[in-house]
Amino acid sequence: MPEGHTVHRLARALGELFTGEALAVSSPQGRFAAGADLLDGRVLVASEAWGKQLFLGFADPTLVGPGTAGRPEDVRWLRVHLGLYGAWTFAGDGSTAVVHAIGAPRRRIGERETVPAGPGAAEPAPDDGWSPPRPRGAVRVRLVGSHAVADLTGPTACEVVTAEEKRAVEDRLGPDPVRDAAPGEDDPREDFVAGVRRSRSAVGLLLMNQDVVAGVGNIYRAESLFRARLDPMRPGRDVPAEVLRTLWDDLVVLMRDGTQTGAIVTTRPEDRDRPAPDVADGPDGRRRVRQNTDDAPDAVPAAEAFYVYHRDGLPCRVCGAPVLLKELAGRNLYWCGVCQA
Ligand SMILES: [Zn+2]
Numbered sequence: 001m002p003e004g005h006t007v008h009r010l011a012r013a014l015g016e017l018f019t020g021e022a023l024a025v026s027s028p029q030g031r032f033a034a035g036a037d038l039l040d041g042r043v044l045v046a047s048e049a050w051g052k053q054l055f056l057g058f059a060d061p062t063l064v065g066p067g068t069a070g071r072p073e074d075v076r077w078l079r080v081h082l083g084l085y086g087a088w089t090f091a092g093d094g095s096t097a098v099v100h101a102i103g104a105p106r107r108r109i110g111e112r113e114t115v116p117a118g119p120g121a122a123e124p125a126p127d128d129g130w131s132p133p134r135p136r137g138a139v140r141v142r143l144v145g146s147h148a149v150a151d152l153t154g155p156t157a158c159e160v161v162t163a164e165e166k167r168a169v170e171d172r173l174g175p176d177p178v179r180d181a182a183p184g185e186d187d188p189r190e191d192f193v194a195g196v197r198r199s200r201s202a203v204g205l206l207l208m209n210q211d212v213v214a215g216v217g218n219i220y221r222a223e224s225l226f227r228a229r230l231d232p233m234r235p236g237r238d239v240p241a242e243v244l245r246t247l248w249d250d251l252v253v254l255m256r257d258g259t260q261t262g263a264i265v266t267t268r269p270e271d272r273d274r275p276a277p278d279v280a281d282g283p284d285g286r287r288r289v290r291q292n293t294d295d296a297p298d299a300v301p302a303a304e305a306f307y308v309y310h311r312d313g314l315p316c317r318v319c320g321a322p323v324l325l326k327e328l329a330g331r332n333l334y335w336c337g338v339c340q341a
Pocket residue numbers: 316317318319320321336337338339340
């Protein structure tokens with residue numbers, strides 16, 4: 001499942017590609033035909049993420065013009081949650097805005113980012129008169145602007161909501177380390193501290209609870225707890241507030257960095273020198289850890305990027321003890337029993 005930084009990257013890419021444009025909105029698969037009708041021909045005026053929720057704001061084109069964005073309550077919002085299998089696929093005419101937003105003729109962003117290479121991957125050049133490629137697979141929503149197309153497949157949630165309904169969703173979510181707090185909003189760090197400390201659940205569970213903190217997934221959970229040297233099974237109410245403030249500040253840095261680069265890197269340079277075998281597709285069928293930056297020359301390879309995630313049985317980068325794994329509420333939890341005692 002994509003973690004929050006990926007959803008923020010999607011919000012940014014969609015905003016850069018389409019803001020200010022009246023979009024052709026359709027549901028090639030048909031399952032979202034009624035919702036698409038409500039948005040078709042409207043102008044994209046906002047593209048936001050809160051945790052793993054993506055919100056695209058569409059306004060009536062007759063109400064949007066230079067210097068006016070219409071009334072906020074008239075905006076219709078497309079709410080999307082990718083869940084386990086959802087992804088957006090982008091393609092464009094290669095113009096500057098497209099290259100800036102997605103960096104490739106065709107890119108898929110979901111569980112991880114992929115950029116198909118080689119002949120056939122490129123879309124027609126702009127001077128051929130660009131037209132969007134045919135939808136591939138079961139496309140729930142297709143957004144077409146003048147220079148680009150975005151196709152959504154396999155989301156867990158995809159619906160049109162009012163501004164009020166959007167606020168209700170946001171009110172239920174915990175603070176998001178990637179979001180800047182709006183003026184007058186509560187201090188997100190203190191919200192997070194209070195959310196953890198009012199519960200007797202394990203802090204390792206609370207970090208995955210989107211009502212406590214929005215956008216943290218399995219990787220950021222495992223890695224931030226390791227960096228804080230915090231036992232994942234410690235009850236939330238027993239974790240000192242100062243430790244939680246440091247953990248929050250760390251999540252802000254790590255997740256904003258992930259939003260910038262598209263990859264999660266949590267290891268400090270001095271902890272990467274211990275040679276460790278790559279986590280391979282072994283006989284146990286374990287998934288190899290890959291990141292979209294793996295082929296970039298200066299990127300930290302995935303095998304060096306994490307302290308504990310997918311490193312069970314390998315020596316801890318700090319103390320050398322084998323990294324531990326257990327299932328907690330249906331998700332794999334990785335930690336070091338020595339560093340995080
Ligand atoms: Zn250790």
